[in-house]
Amino acid sequence: MENKCKNNILLIGFMGVGKTTIGKLLAQKLNRKFIDIDEEIEREFDMPVSQIFKNIGEKAFREREKELITSLTEKQLKIISVGGGAFLQQEIRQLCLASSIVIFLDLSFEGWKDRIDLIIVSRPVLHGKSIEEMEKLFYYRQEIYANHHLKITSDNKDAEEIADEIVRKLIVDFDIFV
Numbered sequence: 001m002e003n004k005c006k007n008n009i010l011l012i013g014f015m016g017v018g019k020t021t022i023g024k025l026l027a028q029k030l031n032r033k034f035i036d037i038d039e040e041i042e043r044e045f046d047m048p049v050s051q052i053f054k055n056i057g058e059k060a061f062r063e064r065e066k067e068l069i070t071s072l073t074e075k076q077l078k079i080i081s082v083g084g085g086a087f088l089q090q091e092i093r094q095l096c097l098a099s100s101i102v103i104f105l106d107l108s109f110e111g112w113k114d115r116i117d118l119i120i121v122s123r124p125v126l127h128g129k130s131i132e133e134m135e136k137l138f139y140y141r142q143e144i145y146a147n148h149h150l151k152i153t154s155d156n157k158d159a160e161e162i163a164d165e166i167v168r169k170l171i172v173d174f175d176i177f178v
Ligand SMILES: Nc1ncnc2c1ncn2[C@@H]1O[C@H](COP(=O)(O)OP(=O)(O)O)[C@@H](O)[C@H]1O
Pocket: 013, 014, 015, 016, 017, 018, 019, 020, 021, 022, 081, 115, 118, 119, 154, 157, 158, 159, 162
């Protein structure tokens, strides 16, 4: 039986699927605090993620990503959007699955390709990659997103529609009170 007393709501999925956008909408609809892990790290380092990767390195980013997610999931009743690579770390996966309702925003590669122009500048992981290499990374990462409590198919739906669908499912399937 699903453990329904988890109180944080955490969004996962590949970069560009809408975790940050939809997390903000969800927080408004559920009247909860919203935390975007990338935005927190950018605030701390006072530079965009792309510059952190370039100037400080991905290793430091991943270490801080794990520290922040660990500390933030200890406190409850938040909407947390993590970066697309957070679930690469097994400790983060285990911690989030145990402490939060993990929602996977599932977008097809065809649907994702339409967003490349929107995200390419700010996603250093994509820099220098051919579309074939991006596709390989996309499908490789799908395995880590299989660790979730709720999957929302996201193709051909706008952010509001997805946020409303999540609220409905949280109320019906997870006893979340609005
Ligand atoms: N459902 C959607 N339909 C179309 N575009 C979207 C949708 N959700 C997000 N976007 C757009 O895609 C880009 C990436 O969204 P973002 O929330 O930053 O994704 P993530 O946090 O998963 O990387 C933004 O330009 C955003 O406006």
